Amino acid sequence: MARPRTVFVCQQCSAQHAKWLGRCTECGAWESVVEETQRAVVPAAGSRTSLAVGAARGGAPQRLGDVAHEQRDRTGSGLIELDRVLGGGLVRGSVTLLGGDPGIGKSTIALQIGGTLAQAGARVLYVSGEESPEQLKLRADRLGTGLEVTVLPETCLEEILAVADRLEPQLIVVDSIQTVHSRELTSAAGSVAQVRECAASLTTHAKATGRSTLLIGHVTREGSIAGPRVLEHVVDTVLYFEGDPGSGLRLLRGVKNRFGPTNEVGVFEMGEAGLSDVANPSEILLAERPRGVPGSAVLPTVEGTRPLLVEVQALASRSVLAMPRRTTLGLDSNRTAVLSAIVDRRAGLRLFEHDLFVSVAGGVRVQEPAADLAILAAIVSSARDVPVPPDAVFFGEVGLAGEVRAVRHAETRLKEAAKLGFARAFLPEITARRIEPPAGLRLVGIPAVGDLCAALADSGVS
Ligand SMILES: Nc1ncnc2c1ncn2[C@@H]1O[C@H](COP(=O)(O)OP(=O)(O)OP(=O)(O)O)[C@@H](O)[C@H]1O
Ligand SMILES: [Mg+2]
Known part of the structure; x- marks a missing residue:
């Protein structure tokens, strides 16, 4: 006992x-x-609550080379961008965890996927612990899809698994994993033990039955999926939904994928009829870029394999504080603080007298070091109150000595910039020397931070 x-x-x-x-x-x-x-759950042999999850089942040892190649059975989700992130569609028997801020569109995308699969003849079980069937029906009516999906308003794990065994769906959506609880445990729904145990049981179920499972997860204030860290290890794929709730643009990022690429990004637009694929995200991200305004620089960033042109904005305003503020949105704040120190020291900008606000427009998060040069260009432009050339893009990593270092995917970045009509690219000098630019794009090689300031002064930012 x-x-x-x-x-x-x-x-x-x-x-x-x-x-x-x-x-x-x-x-x-x-x-x-x-x-x-x-309750210390002692898993019985073959028990569904066993923590030993994964596709690995008992079997005889064998030479790796003799293992037969398993053909992955994938189903298209109906959204091209989502299939890109997943690596070609939902894998049979896989477990996908989808996290994102409240109201970002997690239930919407889940219902759209369910609707597409159901229309194609699959049985889809949508377990809703947060919304009533009436609310889901309203959403399905608005989206124009999902009416064939079977809804189960239930939060008890054992009941959910019993219904799944009866209905034998090809896809199970659990909205959300934090609402599910197991009768076997006494702790409250949403607690670490419950979330871990329920996710583990649902994963074991998915592997044993070949039913694809989509778990929706809440995120904490820090932006990670609420619940135990082990949750991300248990599942096959982890997707994060991000974007500025004020704008319609949504980014879906694959942070873990056992069956496809990681860090791939899908771009969607949220509208009355739900999420739709966006084929030209750079154009949308730059649509509202102010022209001729100081503090704005365009960065060709690469997310996974996809180039995206985003606008980095900086505002340097005179500070009355003994310790001026450094505030960032969508960028690493430590990195931005380091960059402002570098430009202070290497280019003689008196940024220690300024509060500094730096952000990426459109709610996009950029973590790659290639953003350094664009961040610096925006900061220098704002501090000097002179706009950067409107036809220029900036990328390159900046070291503590002020040197500008090469980054990956330079050709991809330049091609995207040329496609959108940009005429100049400020980039690491070493890259500028070895790369043939696309037609219409002039390369300005920057060896060090001081040279960036000089190059900007030559083109108007004095
Ligand atoms: N009538 C509408 N027209 C356009 N967009 C709408 C409409 N109704 C809702 N939305 C969009 O859908 C979003 C809510 O989507 P959804 O309920 O799928 O989010 P969620 O991530 O599941 O939220 P929660 O964390 O509360 O479960 C809203 O923020 C809004 O952007
Ligand atoms: Mg929801």
Whole structure:
């Protein structure tokens, strides 16, 4: 008989502690440790609640070269951009975790996928722990898809699995995993133990039955999927939905994929009829770019294999604080602080007298170091109050010594810039020397930060 016990579990990293702590000693997160009463579940052989999840089943050892090639059975989701991120469609028996901010469109995309599969003749079970069937029907009416989907308003894991065994759907959507609880555990729905156990059971179920499963997950204030870290390890694919809730543009990023590329990005537009594919995201991202305004620079970024032109904006305003502010949106704040120190030191801009606000327009998040040169161009332009040339793009990594370093995918970035009519590219000098530019694009090689300031001064930013 399982005996209940009290444990103190960190909601961030799942570390267990003997007593309550204000700060997790494992990951350093504050106020993340919560008390949980759980029954020590001893998995019986073949038990569905076993934590030993994954596609690996018992079998004889064999030479890797003799393993027969398994043909992946994929189903198109009806959204080209989503299929790109997944690597060609939903894999049979795979488990996909979809996270994103509240209201970003997680239920919408799930219903659209379910609708497409159901129209193609598949059985789709949509388990809704958050919305009533009436709310889902309203959404399906608005989207014009999903009416063939079977809705199950249920939060009990054992009930969900029983219904799934009866209906034998090809796709199970669980909206959301945080609402599901297992009767086997005494802790509350949404707790670390519950989320971990329910996700593990649903994964085991998916692997055993070949039913593709889509788990929708809430995200924390820090932007990671709420619940234990192990959740991301258990599933096959992790997708994050991002975008500025104010704009219709949504980005779907694959951060983990056992069956396809990672870091691939799909771009959608949210409208009355749901999410639609966007084939020309750069044009949309730059549509509202102000011309002739200081502090705006265009960056050709590469997400996965896809080039995207985004606008980096900076505002340097005179500070009255002893320690001026450095605020960023969509960029790494530490990186931006380092870059402002570099430009201060290497190019003599007195940025320590300024508050600095730097962001990427359109709610896009850019993490790659190739953004450095564009961030610096925007900062220099704002600090000097002179716009950068409107026909220019900027990319390159900047080192602490002020040197501009080569980055990957230079050709892809330049091709996208040329396609959108840009005439100049400021890039690392080493890259400019070895690359043949696309027609209509002039390359301006920048060896170091000081040279960027000089090149901008030559073209108007004095
Ligand atoms: N009538 C409408 N016209 C256009 N867009 C709409 C309409 N109704 C809802 N939306 C869009 O759908 C979004 C909500 O989508 P959805 O409910 O799928 O989000 P969610 O990520 O599942 O949210 P939650 O975290 O609350 O479950 C809204 O933010 C809005 O952008
Ligand atoms: Mg929802």
